[in-house]
Amino acid sequence: MSTHTHRSALQRIAIVLAVVIQIGATFLPQLGFGEPIGDRSDSVRTLITPSGWAFAIWGPLFFGSAVYALWQALPGQRDNVLLDQIGWPSVIALSMQGIWATYTQFANLTVISAIIILTSLGALLVILRRLVAFERPFSLAERIIVTITFSALAAWLTAASIVNISATLAYYGIGGDMQYPLITAAIVAVGGVIAALAVARSRGNPWYALVFCWALLAIYYRGGQESGAIALACLISGVLVVGTVVVGLKDRANRHHWFG
Numbered sequence: 001m002s003t004h005t006h007r008s009a010l011q012r013i014a015i016v017l018a019v020v021i022q023i024g025a026t027f028l029p030q031l032g033f034g035e036p037i038g039d040r041s042d043s044v045r046t047l048i049t050p051s052g053w054a055f056a057i058w059g060p061l062f063f064g065s066a067v068y069a070l071w072q073a074l075p076g077q078r079d080n081v082l083l084d085q086i087g088w089p090s091v092i093a094l095s096m097q098g099i100w101a102t103y104t105q106f107a108n109l110t111v112i113s114a115i116i117i118l119t120s121l122g123a124l125l126v127i128l129r130r131l132v133a134f135e136r137p138f139s140l141a142e143r144i145i146v147t148i149t150f151s152a153l154a155a156w157l158t159a160a161s162i163v164n165i166s167a168t169l170a171y172y173g174i175g176g177d178m179q180y181p182l183i184t185a186a187i188v189a190v191g192g193v194i195a196a197l198a199v200a201r202s203r204g205n206p207w208y209a210l211v212f213c214w215a216l217l218a219i220y221y222r223g224g225q226e227s228g229a230i231a232l233a234c235l236i237s238g239v240l241v242v243g244t245v246v247v248g249l250k251d252r253a254n255r256h257h258w259f260g
Contacts (some may be wrong), residue, residue, distance in 0.1 A: 010124045011087045012073045018091045019069040023062050025105075034105030043172040044109050047184040047223035048163055052142070054218030057156060057211065064149030065094055073147050082134060082142055084148070096120035103137065110166040117164050123155040125198075132202045132257075143260060151207035158198065159215035162191045181227035186251065188219060188230060192237020196244045204248015209241050215228055216241075225256055236243030 014186060031037045041049060068090070072083050100116040107113070127150045166187060195212045199205055216234045224231035249255050 002015050003125075007084050007087060011091070014085060015094070016069045016090045018093075018098070019065050022065055022101075023098070025098035025101040028093035028105055029083065029095060030210075031086070034102070035158045037101060037104055040104055040108050040259070041167065044167040046161055046163075046166045046170050047227060048166045048180055048187060048219060049222060050159075050163065050215060050218030051222045054215060056257035057152075057214060058169050061149070061156065062152055063147070066151065067253075068145050069094075077210055080142075080145060081136075081137070082131075085134070086127045086146070089123045089130075091106055093127065093150075096211045097125065097157075103214055109164060109171050111168055111172075113166045114164050117187070118163050121154070121157040121161050124157055128154045128198075128205070128208070131199035132205070137256070138258065140260070143258075147258065148207050151205050152211045154198075156215065158195055159191065159212055160186060160222075168169065169217040181223075181229050184223060185229035185233040187225065188216075188223075188233035188237055192216070192233070192240050195237070196240040199241055199244040200248060202248075203254040204245050204251070206245055206249065208259060209245040212241055 026037070028034050032081060033047055038052065038055070072080070072087070077083055096116055097120050100120065103116060104113050131150065166184070186235060195209070199209050200206060214239050220231055220234040224234050249258075
């Protein structure tokens, strides 16, 4: 664990600006710049694209990010060890989400958009790893503001990265127009295995599992209605993730880590 706990003003300001970029970028089409992300997504829709209602999760995710930015900036959090460990990775993760939204609204879901979203996911996985390894018990505020927010973001970006890569292939004319349902089902299944491994390595993290299952449900209600193979892949993936959570949380130390 880091022995340096005095967080610089630069880091605290950078986190606030990262969240401004993260949330503010989504309002550009309303100001007459670019096209809505939903329209871009529909233009390259594949069988793995979730139902539209699933994206409502960005409301709670943005809210959690905003609360995190404001809370971590308080003078009382200047010496918070947890915030010291995740501060700079959170700047990368949150700002890259805004950069992704900006790029996508102007240039569509190209390979560059996939690289941007994977960069955000990579930073979120660094944060998740540090949350898992954190030694002392989380405070109530840390548990609600940090662990839930970043576990949820990591799970959603895991699913979103898979969807983005699929949409990018469709953008370049590969696998679009609802082609290759078996390949899409295999992608969903692989995503489920990846998520289950992430849950296993994160001590049965229930918040990650809950949000990833939300994404699976949304894929099931769209692509799963058009292909039995995709519906089955969603079901198997969900069972894997939920089963991993149950096994992980059998350990009392893991339950205490995430729930207190």
